[in-house]
Amino acid sequence: MEKYNVAVVGATGAVGEKIVKLLEERDFPIKQLKLLSSKRSAGTKVKFNGEMITIEEATDDSFQDIDLALFSAGGTVSKRFAPEAVRCGAVVVDNTSAFRMDEKVPLVVPEVNEDDLQLHQGIIANPNCSTIQMVTALKPIKDAFGLKRVIVSTYQAVSGAGNQAVEELRKQAKQFINNEEITAEILPVKGDKHHYPIAFNALPQIDLFQDNGYTLEEMKMINETKKIMHAEELSVAATCVRLPFFTSHAESVYIEVEQDGITTVDIWKVLENAEGIILQDNPSIQNYPTPIAASGKKEVFVGRVRKDLDQQNGIHLWIVSDNLLKGAAWNTVQIAEKLIEKGLLSN
Amino acid sequence: MEKYNVAVVGATGAVGEKIVKLLEERDFPIKQLKLLSSKRSAGTKVKFNGEMITIEEATDDSFQDIDLALFSAGGTVSKRFAPEAVRCGAVVVDNTSAFRMDEKVPLVVPEVNEDDLQLHQGIIANPNCSTIQMVTALKPIKDAFGLKRVIVSTYQAVSGAGNQAVEELRKQAKQFINNEEITAEILPVKGDKHHYPIAFNALPQIDLFQDNGYTLEEMKMINETKKIMHAEELSVAATCVRLPFFTSHAESVYIEVEQDGITTVDIWKVLENAEGIILQDNPSIQNYPTPIAASGKKEVFVGRVRKDLDQQNGIHLWIVSDNLLKGAAWNTVQIAEKLIEKGLLSN
Structure with a gap:
């Protein structure tokens, strides 16, 4: 070799x-x-x-x-x-x-x-970490049923912002437990004007704001998804949020497929046979992906698959993957x- | 009196x-x-x-x-x-x-x-806490421009599950800092079969699963929103996620209004003059609502208002409020x- x-x-x-x-x-x-x-x-x-x-x-x-x-x-x-x-x-x-x-x-x-x-x-x-896990899960669905639109809200780990952000969350958690004042110097964005605590908080800013009111992370998800999937006409919207966990991003994703009459079972079948995907979707035994469980694994985990109750071709998914590995x-x-x-x- | x-x-x-x-x-x-x-x-x-x-x-x-x-x-x-x-x-x-x-x-x-x-x-x-803050923010928009659909992904604090859940997050954070094994007995749902760590994690289950694959919390948001707003025909979808913070729920909300040509400024104007709402939306100074900042306040905070880049009448919002107060x-x-x-x- x-x-x-x-x-x-x-x-x-x-x-x-x-x-x-x-x-x-x-x-x-x-x-x-x-x-x-x-x-x-x-x-x-x-x-x-x-x-x-x-x-x-x-x-x-x-x-x-x-x-x-x-x-x-x-x-x-x-x-x-x-x-x-x-x-x-x-x-x-x-x-x-x-x-x-x-x-x-x-x-x-x-x-x-x-x-x-x-x-x-x-x-x-x-590609960007949050984009990779989403397109990995959406590709087999697009191939099988067509894809018209995507709306994603992310739940992103601090390690996406580097080792200093990881240390900051650890430090702030310790400060909280010791009843000390919580100090923020890195997140949401190292080098940006203001810093806010990430421990026990949620920050709706990942990377710098662009002139159109979107963050750079949101624009990456929108533009990169279209480029990777060769789908300039695909409607993609993203809201990116940093959260107090160390590893693995989670995503609440709403999609609309082109084919009519698709059921949850149809989506399950496609995901079960897809490369790089592990389907974890059994509500009756509380089986669904979480950031802690996905950490250290190479695959993209998908669960909470369900049809929209009002929109004919709408489907909801919960996609989790280790942002440092597959991401x-x-x-x-x-x-x-x-x-x-x-x-x-x-x- | x-x-x-x-x-x-x-x-x-x-x-x-x-x-x-x-x-x-x-x-x-x-x-x-x-x-x-x-x-x-x-x-x-x-x-x-x-x-x-x-x-x-x-x-x-x-x-x-x-x-x-x-x-x-x-x-x-x-x-x-x-x-x-x-x-x-x-x-x-x-x-x-x-x-x-x-x-x-x-x-x-x-x-x-x-x-x-x-x-x-x-x-x-x-109503349910996550529903209250959302309808408070959406009502003035509906009155001004009409409302066709709502897709929400929530970021919910542990206090929504009661004082025992609050203690559980505190206990787990301490266990983590002390390098002890993290033990879970309450969340995601007290009395359900399995319990998972909430500290440094995200759990896509709030309340029990229903036969249709949705959780009870998600069905509450869907049904209660329609009842409160007198809008049976409104399309409402919800994904509810429990996160490791103590107080205030956050929501990434996508809406479609009826009136064409609405701008971000139009939405700002309506929210600025709405009862019970505080608009916090200035990306240039990183001004947006967060759970920590909203805690202890009675109002509903709205930020990250932006038009969808593909959908003519689509608008994204980030809504945060103290789940124990307004919620x-x-x-x-x-x-x-x-x-x-x-x-x-x-x-």
Whole structure:
């Protein structure tokens, strides 16, 4: 089997750590693994397949001889170094929003549009976490019954905002238990003007507000869903909310399918046979997905499937998945595996 | 000013405590206050207007000479004693679901349908907490522009499930901080077969599942909204989710209005002038409602108002209110005040 020189950029971040772990767990065909980060984290040692690898600072020279570069260090780093990596002959899978809406860059969820990988020109974008789990669940439904519209309200974990947000929730929970004043410095958005407590609260802001009153996270869900599903005409609406749990995003999703007369059982059958989906939907034994139960798992969990009581073709779903795995690291590694499978990665 | 003999049934519960506090705060015209509860809580003393009142066990004889009885001790207690109170000449405001869908019982949110109070035959029902805040915000919009459909996903506080659920979240947060195993005995539904952790989690079940796959909470929102708004033809869909915060429910609400061409500014204007509503909607300064900020306040807070990007008449809203105040105790006391104002209470 061919082996590849792989670089992980942002190896110390919430997602980067998971990527390294998955490369090991999946026995990814690695000749040499290079771990890159900002100057600040360089020098840190990370265990991989029994060896200690020292994290190096990413520079223009970092990508010589690299076949595959997995980026997860923020949009600025990707914009700076991904083109450099491509120039050096690497294929880039980028986990940031830097290139997602670039027409020349495929935006890929393997269960949904793996064929788009063929069109890559060096960079492949990994979609936003909340988008990935939704399109994974909606694709088989769209294929079976057609899809006219989607309205989603999200319930998103703090780890989507990085390790500092995780620490902030932990710190605030401790402050609450110790009857101390709760202090907020990171959420809802690091670097934005105001910060509000996330512990025992709900913040209807994920990422910065855009001029149209939507947040960037909401616009990502709307635009990326249409691009991944090749459905410019699909009506998509999103409200994104940050909540006090650590891992896995949940989504309350309303859809309207094209085909008339679809029942809950029809939806169940499609989801049961769909790749990457686990159906957890048995109200009589209180079986439904939750963020805690989905954490650490690679699949997308779907439950609470029910027909709208007024709208003929309306269906409600509850979709949960680990935002750091299927929502980020696992989808990235999955793309890398698909590139090899399709002969799209050379060494 | 006329004064009345008032009974509060369930005076030691999460809502009952707030009712007693509000009666004092509002300087409600009370001749004599009687606090009633189950046998278990009888004997407890509660301070009211500087006097200590001993809680008595509710019996058939408890309602002699009572003019107004405010019930908040669960549906079984209301079914057992509310008709008795009416027989004794009292007007009952019932905070449980026991009589809400009874055709002879008005279901009232004063800002929405205070005229329905005129039709009462002894019992007036206080709606479900998540319904109250939603209809309060939607009524002025319906009056101004017409309303065709509503799709709501809720973010509900544990106090909606009573004081034991509040204690459970506190206990689990402590267990987490102390690295202990998290134990669940109450939520999602006390007395249901399974219990799941609520701390750092999201549970898509509030109240028991019905045969149609919806939970009772979801059916309450659907049915009560239509009854309160006198809109049988209104399309209403609900997904109800319990979350790890103590007080105030939040709701992501999508609506479609009848009138074409409505802008965000049109909605703002209507909400700014509406009774019982505070508009908090300025993305440029990250101003939007949150559960923590709304707690302890009587109003319904609305923000994140924005037009749907695809649907001509679609509008998204984020509605937050204290579930124990406007969602329960305050709406109950408001109804009592309206009864006096309208001459519907005799002593």
